[in-house]
Amino acid sequence: MKTGNQTVTIDGDTFTFKFKKSGTGKGQGENGADWDKHKVYLGGMLFKASSDDKVKILGVTDDKIKEYDTSKFLKLAETFEGYEKLDNNTDETMTKKGYTKDISVKKGATLYSWNPDESSKKDFVLVNTSGAMIKSGSKKDGDGYKIYTDGNYGIKLVVVED
Numbered sequence: 001m002k003t004g005n006q007t008v009t010i011d012g013d014t015f016t017f018k019f020k021k022s023g024t025g026k027g028q029g030e031n032g033a034d035w036d037k038h039k040v041y042l043g044g045m046l047f048k049a050s051s052d053d054k055v056k057i058l059g060v061t062d063d064k065i066k067e068y069d070t071s072k073f074l075k076l077a078e079t080f081e082g083y084e085k086l087d088n089n090t091d092e093t094m095t096k097k098g099y100t101k102d103i104s105v106k107k108g109a110t111l112y113s114w115n116p117d118e119s120s121k122k123d124f125v126l127v128n129t130s131g132a133m134i135k136s137g138s139k140k141d142g143d144g145y146k147i148y149t150d151g152n153y154g155i156k157l158v159v160v161e162d
Contacts, residue, residue, distance in 0.1 A: 001027040016046040016131065033060045033125070038133040038153065040065060040125065048131040053142045055126050055134065057155065070145040073124070074112055074158060082115030103148065105159050113157035124155045 003021045007014055018030040018041050029044015040047045040058055042065045049056035057073045059066035068076070077083055088109045105111050126134040126147055136151040138159075150156040 003027055017041075017044040018046065019044055032062065032065065033133075038135070039131055040127055040133065046131040047127055049127055049129050050142075051129055053129075055128050055139045055141050055147065057147070058125050058127055059123060060125055061123055068124075070141050070143060070147065070158060073155075077112060077114055077158075080114035082113075084111075084113050086111045086113075103157065103159065106161055109159055109161040111157060111159050125149075125153050126155055 002017075003019045003026060006017045006019060008017055009015075018034070018039075020026055020028050020030060030041040031043065033040050040060060047056075047058065047065065047067075053069075057068040057070060059068060086105075088105050088107055088111070090107060103111065126139060126149055128134060128139065133153050134149050135153050136149050138146050138148045140146050144160070146159040146161070147155060148157045148159070
């Protein structure tokens with residue numbers, strides 16, 4: 001029986017798995033977020049964004065994982081506390097203050113932001129192609145959405161530029 005981190009090759013593709021090391025679940029695949037290692041596992045397999053997607057949004061609650069493309073995530077974000085959609089229809093760059101740094105968006109861009117309460121801040125995380133959660137900064141997905149994280153692995157806002 002394999003336990004711990006394992007690399008498995010299936011039909012020529014290599015995957016990383018994490019199996020429980022002890023207890024009644026010994027050998028079972030891990031499920032959920034490993035906040036110490038900043039990784040997310042689904043059925044034991046390390047979740048990674050595809051090279052086409054570049055990054056992927058995951059909903060993480062307890063040991064349940066839900067994958068979102070950015071447009072579907074933005075539909076859900078409309079229900080978040082403090083949700084705001086700002087269209088920049090001016091000829092100037094628009095700046096949104098109140099983040100770790102000011103966010104500037106060009107003419108024609110749309111900025112989506114919200115203020116999740118502390119208990120739900122890590123409910124949605126951004127994962128890259130190596131399987132690591134993105135702690136801070138911004139990353140563009142394969143569809144051109146620029147997704148910002150809050151410095152604590154939570155998603156803070158999304159910008160769409162024309």
